[in-house]
Amino acid sequence: MRSHTADFGLLSGDFVPSEGAAAIWRDLCGEAVAASAADPALARAMNSAVLYHGSFAQALGHRIALKLADHDIDVDELQAVVVQALINEPDIIAAAAADLRAIRERDPSNAEILTPFLYFKGFLALQGQRIAHWLWHHRRIHLARHLQSRISEVLGVDIHPAARMGRGIMLDHGSGLVIGETAVVEDDVSILQNVTLGGTGKEAGDRHPKIRRGVLIGAGAKILGNIEVGVGAKVGAGSVVVDPVPPYTSVVGIPARVVGKTHTSLPGLTMEPSIDGPDYVI
Template sequence: MHLFVNDAFALEPVAVRQVGDIWAQLCEEAVLAAKSDIALTRAMNAAILYHGSFAAALTHRLALKLADHDLDVDELTVAITQVFLSDPAILTAAAADLLAIKERDPSNAEILTPFLYFKGFLALQGQRVGHWLWHHDRLHFARHLQSRISEVLGIDIHPAARMGKGIMLDHGSGLVIGETAVVEDDVSILQNVTLGGTGKESGDRHPKVRHGVLIGAGAKILGNIEIGEGAKIGAGSVVVRSVAPYTSVVGVPARPVGHAAPGSALPGVSMQQTLDEPDYVI
């Protein structure tokens, strides 16, 4: 565990600074929280301040959340530590996810709260651990984590799904992402979204969500289709055909209702949920 002191193992210098900055900010916010409410002192110490690094604190948080009678905190701590040591880029992705939440969620202006409490953030980091396990022939361990994340956090992401960084799973409740799905960088997804199959295919059968997409609450995106860069999917929409880049779709079945110029602000980052057409708000 001494390698976790500064999270510098096998990371590029820029990534080391990013993770280090996140850790410093997290500690500062934990100290302020404890000072503002003495009842939180023990909690802030146990969750953040007693740890030597972002990696160690994240390991502890995930292990504590996902432990059960089959795999206890110590066993999960060993496994998660191994994953972070083997693929420290997971830490960079986690740091990017925290920044994404801080920048995009109007109800939250810090990184401490999502780190400790946001289901979407915690489920995504657990899935990243499961993804590593899945690709290193530890399928049953990965399945166990998927099951625990679903039971504890109400979010079901298959460990084989490929998730980018800078992702915000807002609220997260009821989110389902299938085995062959891809979610690229800077995507924001609201609650009760399904990235699923059509129920009649095998193999590569789930959506590919490209850079900067925004998916509204309750949307169902089904099949091996592509949601192009910068697209918006309206709340409650059912999408069964590919969506062109920078296109907004709504409805059942979804149909295009707006277009933006390529290179426009990415809706997954801006969280701009309105359209130029005044009749539509996703």
């Protein structure tokens, strides 16, 4: 089997990273060095995952391939696929960097880049979906489906390859998340675990939710049908949403209803769970 070292050379040579990706790479390398120094038992892992690579794109491609390879498509084969996607669609790298910044800024349990890059299921699943999305739109449907299946099996996250995902997205925990084929998730959205962005099961075509910028979706929420959740909205934990949600409002309950007053912030960025009005918390 041929080596793909030459392919990865394109990612560190001809491929010019965005300023955001370059900054993330500097932080990632610094944190990997510090982790190795603090615990020598981690030195080999830090070298393999981060420090032996020449760029954020290289390290990310290797991490995705390592997580999702199996006996059907091994690491080298999958790595070659990922490299092709990253070279042809460099916005994937910029989006991944924005996702890591989002996690560092919004997750109170994490103040670094290294841990989500290595271990967070939501982050890794989203980057795998970005590769599958590229494959889907280049008529490599079965390979995209294969990646979707592997992401679901390994990481417990099921995002259809055709779903359109923005950047600066935090999939907190990730476990049990399901996002359907015609769903749209815009920039700066935060989604907690066990959320479904699904269809009602009755219709075909464009049948999944459109989540606009800066939305916060609480754990266990179900948003069903081709409905819009407006910019800056909050969806309470465990809610079932079957009607459109106006911008800058909060909805809770089964079925979900508007509660409290409108607000002006983007809760997907601020992670502010409280609702102005009755004693509701997302």
